[in-house]
Amino acid sequence: MRGRPNLLVLSGSTRGGSHNGRLAALAARDLALHDVEVRLLSLADYPLPLYDGDLEAARGVPEAALKLADLVLASQGVFIASPEYNQSVTPLLKNSIDWLSRIRGDRYRGLWTERVFAIGAASPGHFAGIRSLMHLRHILENALGARVLTQQVAVPYADKAFDEGGNLANDKAAAQLERLVTALIGEAGRFV
Numbered sequence: 001m002r003g004r005p006n007l008l009v010l011s012g013s014t015r016g017g018s019h020n021g022r023l024a025a026l027a028a029r030d031l032a033l034h035d036v037e038v039r040l041l042s043l044a045d046y047p048l049p050l051y052d053g054d055l056e057a058a059r060g061v062p063e064a065a066l067k068l069a070d071l072v073l074a075s076q077g078v079f080i081a082s083p084e085y086n087q088s089v090t091p092l093l094k095n096s097i098d099w100l101s102r103i104r105g106d107r108y109r110g111l112w113t114e115r116v117f118a119i120g121a122a123s124p125g126h127f128a129g130i131r132s133l134m135h136l137r138h139i140l141e142n143a144l145g146a147r148v149l150t151q152q153v154a155v156p157y158a159d160k161a162f163d164e165g166g167n168l169a170n171d172k173a174a175a176q177l178e179r180l181v182t183a184l185i186g187e188a189g190r191f192v
Contacts, residue, residue, distance in 0.1 A: 004037055005188035005191070006036070006075045007076070009031065009041070010041050010078070011043070011081040012080060014042055019155070023081040023121070023122040026177070031181055034185055043068075043093070043096055046064040046096070050095060065102075072100070073107075075188075077115055078116075080120070080136065081122065082121050087132070088135045118149045119133050120180065123158055153180050
Protein backbone atom coordinates (compact mmCIF):
# COMPACT_ATOMS: atom_id res chain seq x y z
CA MET A 1 0.00 0.00 0.00
CA ARG A 2 1.29 3.44 -0.90
CA GLY A 3 1.83 6.14 1.70
CA ARG A 4 0.35 9.61 1.65
CA PRO A 5 1.84 12.09 -0.82
CA ASN A 6 3.80 14.97 0.59
CA LEU A 7 2.96 18.20 -1.26
CA LEU A 8 4.65 21.59 -1.28
CA VAL A 9 2.77 24.82 -2.08
CA LEU A 10 4.33 28.22 -2.76
CA SER A 11 3.68 31.56 -4.39
CA GLY A 12 6.01 33.48 -6.66
CA SER A 13 5.12 36.61 -4.70
CA THR A 14 5.92 37.61 -1.13
CA ARG A 15 3.99 40.88 -1.28
CA GLY A 16 1.44 41.45 1.47
CA GLY A 17 -2.07 40.82 0.17
CA SER A 18 -0.77 39.06 -2.94
CA HIS A 19 -3.52 37.47 -5.02
CA ASN A 20 -1.19 34.55 -5.71
CA GLY A 21 -0.40 34.25 -2.03
CA ARG A 22 -4.13 33.88 -1.50
CA LEU A 23 -4.36 31.31 -4.30
CA ALA A 24 -1.47 29.32 -2.80
CA ALA A 25 -3.10 29.42 0.65
CA LEU A 26 -6.41 28.23 -0.82
CA ALA A 27 -4.70 25.42 -2.74
CA ALA A 28 -2.89 24.34 0.44
CA ARG A 29 -6.17 24.39 2.36
CA ASP A 30 -7.98 22.39 -0.33
CA LEU A 31 -5.14 19.86 -0.51
CA ALA A 32 -5.15 19.47 3.28
CA LEU A 33 -8.79 18.33 3.11
CA HIS A 34 -7.50 15.17 1.40
CA ASP A 35 -5.35 12.42 2.87
CA VAL A 36 -2.05 14.16 2.05
CA GLU A 37 0.71 16.04 3.86
CA VAL A 38 0.86 19.69 2.79
CA ARG A 39 3.42 22.40 3.48
CA LEU A 40 2.77 26.01 2.48
CA LEU A 41 5.98 27.99 2.30
CA SER A 42 6.99 31.55 1.57
CA LEU A 43 9.98 32.34 -0.61
CA ALA A 44 10.62 35.22 1.81
CA ASP A 45 11.95 32.58 4.21
CA TYR A 46 14.57 31.55 1.61
CA PRO A 47 16.22 34.84 0.57
CA LEU A 48 18.61 34.45 -2.35
CA PRO A 49 20.93 36.91 -4.07
CA LEU A 50 20.35 37.59 -7.74
CA TYR A 51 21.84 34.64 -9.61
CA ASP A 52 25.39 35.41 -10.76
CA GLY A 53 27.79 32.81 -12.13
CA ASP A 54 30.79 34.60 -10.58
CA LEU A 55 29.08 34.60 -7.19
CA GLU A 56 28.31 30.91 -7.55
CA ALA A 57 31.94 30.17 -8.50
CA ALA A 58 33.24 32.14 -5.52
CA ARG A 59 30.77 31.04 -2.83
CA GLY A 60 28.81 28.10 -4.19
CA VAL A 61 25.05 27.70 -4.05
CA PRO A 62 23.54 29.66 -1.12
CA GLU A 63 22.37 27.71 1.93
CA ALA A 64 18.81 29.02 1.44
CA ALA A 65 18.69 27.38 -2.00
CA LEU A 66 19.87 24.07 -0.55
CA LYS A 67 17.19 24.24 2.17
CA LEU A 68 14.54 24.99 -0.43
CA ALA A 69 15.79 22.12 -2.60
CA ASP A 70 15.56 19.77 0.40
CA LEU A 71 11.88 20.70 0.79
CA VAL A 72 11.26 20.02 -2.88
CA LEU A 73 13.07 16.68 -2.59
CA ALA A 74 10.89 15.72 0.38
CA SER A 75 7.75 16.23 -1.72
CA GLN A 76 6.11 14.22 -4.45
CA GLY A 77 4.22 17.22 -5.80
CA VAL A 78 4.68 20.99 -5.93
CA PHE A 79 2.02 23.64 -6.58
CA ILE A 80 3.30 27.04 -7.70
CA ALA A 81 1.07 30.12 -7.84
CA SER A 82 2.78 32.38 -10.38
CA PRO A 83 2.03 36.10 -10.54
CA GLU A 84 2.46 37.81 -13.88
CA TYR A 85 5.07 40.56 -14.25
CA ASN A 86 5.48 42.01 -17.73
CA GLN A 87 3.73 38.98 -19.23
CA SER A 88 6.12 36.54 -17.54
CA VAL A 89 7.08 35.06 -14.17
CA THR A 90 8.22 37.23 -11.28
CA PRO A 91 11.94 37.90 -10.80
CA LEU A 92 11.65 36.29 -7.34
CA LEU A 93 10.30 33.02 -8.72
CA LYS A 94 12.68 32.92 -11.68
CA ASN A 95 15.69 33.62 -9.45
CA SER A 96 14.67 30.86 -7.03
CA ILE A 97 14.32 28.40 -9.90
CA ASP A 98 17.65 29.53 -11.36
CA TRP A 99 19.48 28.88 -8.08
CA LEU A 100 17.80 25.50 -7.61
CA SER A 101 18.80 24.52 -11.13
CA ARG A 102 22.46 25.08 -10.21
CA ILE A 103 22.55 22.50 -7.41
CA ARG A 104 24.62 19.45 -8.28
CA GLY A 105 25.33 16.11 -6.66
CA ASP A 106 23.72 12.70 -6.38
CA ARG A 107 21.52 13.82 -3.50
CA TYR A 108 19.74 16.32 -5.74
CA ARG A 109 19.43 14.13 -8.81
CA GLY A 110 15.77 14.01 -9.77
CA LEU A 111 14.94 17.36 -8.15
CA TRP A 112 12.86 18.29 -11.18
CA THR A 113 12.04 14.90 -12.69
CA GLU A 114 10.99 12.72 -9.76
CA ARG A 115 7.90 14.65 -8.73
CA VAL A 116 4.99 16.40 -10.40
CA PHE A 117 4.38 20.14 -10.65
CA ALA A 118 1.07 21.99 -10.80
CA ILE A 119 0.77 25.65 -11.70
CA GLY A 120 -1.76 28.39 -11.24
CA ALA A 121 -2.07 32.16 -11.39
CA ALA A 122 -4.36 34.91 -10.17
CA SER A 123 -4.34 38.33 -11.79
CA PRO A 124 -6.54 41.43 -11.58
CA GLY A 125 -6.72 41.45 -15.39
CA HIS A 126 -8.82 39.52 -17.87
CA PHE A 127 -5.95 37.23 -18.96
CA ALA A 128 -5.71 35.78 -15.43
CA GLY A 129 -1.92 35.41 -15.41
CA ILE A 130 -2.03 32.92 -18.27
CA ARG A 131 1.09 34.40 -19.89
CA SER A 132 3.13 33.81 -16.74
CA LEU A 133 1.87 30.22 -16.72
CA MET A 134 3.01 29.70 -20.31
CA HIS A 135 6.51 30.91 -19.40
CA LEU A 136 6.64 28.94 -16.15
CA ARG A 137 5.54 25.77 -17.95
CA HIS A 138 8.24 26.34 -20.57
CA ILE A 139 10.95 26.81 -17.92
CA LEU A 140 9.90 23.76 -15.89
CA GLU A 141 9.27 21.38 -18.79
CA ASN A 142 11.72 22.44 -21.48
CA ALA A 143 14.66 23.73 -19.48
CA LEU A 144 14.44 21.43 -16.45
CA GLY A 145 12.61 18.33 -17.70
CA ALA A 146 9.89 18.56 -15.05
CA ARG A 147 6.49 16.89 -15.39
CA VAL A 148 3.88 19.68 -15.26
CA LEU A 149 0.20 18.78 -15.15
CA THR A 150 -1.82 19.86 -18.17
CA GLN A 151 -4.54 21.06 -15.80
CA GLN A 152 -3.94 24.53 -14.39
CA VAL A 153 -5.91 27.26 -12.67
CA ALA A 154 -6.09 30.83 -13.95
CA VAL A 155 -8.08 33.31 -11.87
CA PRO A 156 -9.13 36.53 -13.66
CA TYR A 157 -10.15 39.74 -11.87
CA ALA A 158 -8.42 38.42 -8.76
CA ASP A 159 -9.10 41.60 -6.81
CA LYS A 160 -12.76 40.49 -6.77
CA ALA A 161 -12.29 36.71 -7.14
CA PHE A 162 -11.99 35.71 -3.45
CA ASP A 163 -14.85 35.80 -0.97
CA GLU A 164 -14.48 36.69 2.72
CA GLY A 165 -13.62 33.07 3.56
CA GLY A 166 -10.74 33.03 1.07
CA ASN A 167 -12.64 30.82 -1.38
CA LEU A 168 -12.93 31.50 -5.08
CA ALA A 169 -16.21 33.20 -5.93
CA ASN A 170 -15.58 32.58 -9.64
CA ASP A 171 -17.19 29.17 -10.35
CA LYS A 172 -15.00 28.44 -13.39
CA ALA A 173 -11.77 29.14 -11.46
CA ALA A 174 -13.04 27.15 -8.46
CA ALA A 175 -13.73 24.16 -10.72
CA GLN A 176 -10.27 24.51 -12.29
CA LEU A 177 -8.67 24.49 -8.84
CA GLU A 178 -10.69 21.45 -7.79
CA ARG A 179 -9.61 19.52 -10.91
CA LEU A 180 -6.00 20.59 -10.39
CA VAL A 181 -5.96 19.52 -6.73
CA THR A 182 -7.41 16.12 -7.66
CA ALA A 183 -4.89 15.64 -10.49
CA LEU A 184 -1.95 16.74 -8.33
CA ILE A 185 -2.83 14.30 -5.57
CA GLY A 186 -3.31 11.48 -8.07
CA GLU A 187 -0.04 12.09 -9.93
CA ALA A 188 1.96 12.75 -6.75
CA GLY A 189 0.73 9.45 -5.37
CA ARG A 190 2.63 7.67 -8.13
CA PHE A 191 5.92 8.90 -6.62
CA VAL A 192 5.22 7.69 -3.06
